Amino acid sequence: MLNRNMGEKEIQILAxxxxxxxxxAAVVKNGREVLSNVISSQIALHTLYGGVVPEIASRKHIExxxxxxxEALEEAGTTxxxxxxxAVTYGPGLVGALLVGVSxxxxxxxxxxxxxxxxxxxxxxISANFIENKELEPPFVCxxxxxxxxxLVVVKDYGEYEIIGRTRDDAAGEAFDKVARAIGLGYPGxxxxxxxxxxxxxxxxxxxRAKVEENMYDFSFSGLKSAVxxxxxxxxxxxxxxxxxxxxxxxxxAVIDVLVEHSLHAVKEYGLDKFAIAGGVASNSSLRxxxxxxxxxxxxxxxxxxxxxxxxxxxxxxxAGYYEYLKGTRHGFDLNAVPNLKLGER
Ligand code: KG4
Ligand code: ZN
Numbered sequence: 001m002l003n004r005n006m007g008e009k010e011i012q013i014l015a016x017x018x019x020x021x022x023x024x025a026a027v028v029k030n031g032r033e034v035l036s037n038v039i040s041s042q043i044a045l046h047t048l049y050g051g052v053v054p055e056i057a058s059r060k061h062i063e064x065x066x067x068x069x070x071e072a073l074e075e076a077g078t079t080x081x082x083x084x085x086x087a088v089t090y091g092p093g094l095v096g097a098l099l100v101g102v103s104x105x106x107x108x109x110x111x112x113x114x115x116x117x118x119x120x121x122x123x124x125x126i127s128a129n130f131i132e133n134k135e136l137e138p139p140f141v142c143x144x145x146x147x148x149x150x151x152l153v154v155v156k157d158y159g160e161y162e163i164i165g166r167t168r169d170d171a172a173g174e175a176f177d178k179v180a181r182a183i184g185l186g187y188p189g190x191x192x193x194x195x196x197x198x199x200x201x202x203x204x205x206x207x208x209r210a211k212v213e214e215n216m217y218d219f220s221f222s223g224l225k226s227a228v229x230x231x232x233x234x235x236x237x238x239x240x241x242x243x244x245x246x247x248x249x250x251x252x253x254a255v256i257d258v259l260v261e262h263s264l265h266a267v268k269e270y271g272l273d274k275f276a277i278a279g280g281v282a283s284n285s286s287l288r289x290x291x292x293x294x295x296x297x298x299x300x301x302x303x304x305x306x307x308x309x310x311x312x313x314x315x316x317x318x319x320a321g322y323y324e325y326l327k328g329t330r331h332g333f334d335l336n337a338v339p340n341l342k343l344g345e346r
Contacts, residue, residue, distance in 0.1 A: 022041050037315040
């Protein structure tokens, strides 16, 4: 494990996350102990519009940010004076949303003189695995699947990543959300498809499993989404009733098959024996079961965070921020929101 070059001193990180529709703050001790994890979700608000409205997200973040930070400090039983550093997500994400967290973190850093550590949102999602799995250490392969990302990453060391696969079109969560909307389930679709699938037959309809010629680890979900839409249209034209549970289960199975195949192939090819999942879609119950089963049969140790740590939260940013802090990462007051920040970029 990365050595804490600071003797036995405890390191407390105040972390802030506001990249999309969650205003969140947390206090994390020594990287893996969550003292508080406060999340103010805007989901109910955006549900009215069928998806995240960026302008509304920014405004809500401004309303909530100070309150969420205060709550996180209070719940942790600590104060700004006792905090060692302030970590904040500065990308990728919605620029207006990110700016709220970044500005709050810069203001706190300026006022207290505590160091500022900018964190990559995906690095946060990956690091969520360190919180409940104290023994987990790099190297391992991590599949990050959320509303905005589908990345297959080799975590070589703390803060050292190689992205070996990514989606060419829709993110996995985006595909769940779009298919859910098409079968009338509403937003956010992932959890609803997860639930409805339990009543359906995953073998009822064969939807395509896309392969990307140029890179065996890349994903493509737009063809699958179109196949579902075509299936729904053709049922309508023929006057057939659609069994939405079968559609949900068959679609979900098609996504999972591809994710499992690509991920476990990567673990083998890179000579590793540990695999982790992260991001909102990583809460999917069938996805977890499929990985659990396949990893067990292949002798791979499988790691996954609790659902509350899969969704956007600040505890994961605190953990990633801690390892960045130990490595000496410090940002100045010129830190800006970077909506398309690349993983591993400083
Ligand atoms: O990580 P996250 O909270 O936010 C982003 O960074 O995007 O991920 C949200 C995504 C949404 O697309 C949501 O539908 C999906 O994760 N999701 C799920 C489940 N829970 C959330 N997808 C499938 N099954 C679930 N149980
Ligand atoms: Zn996320």
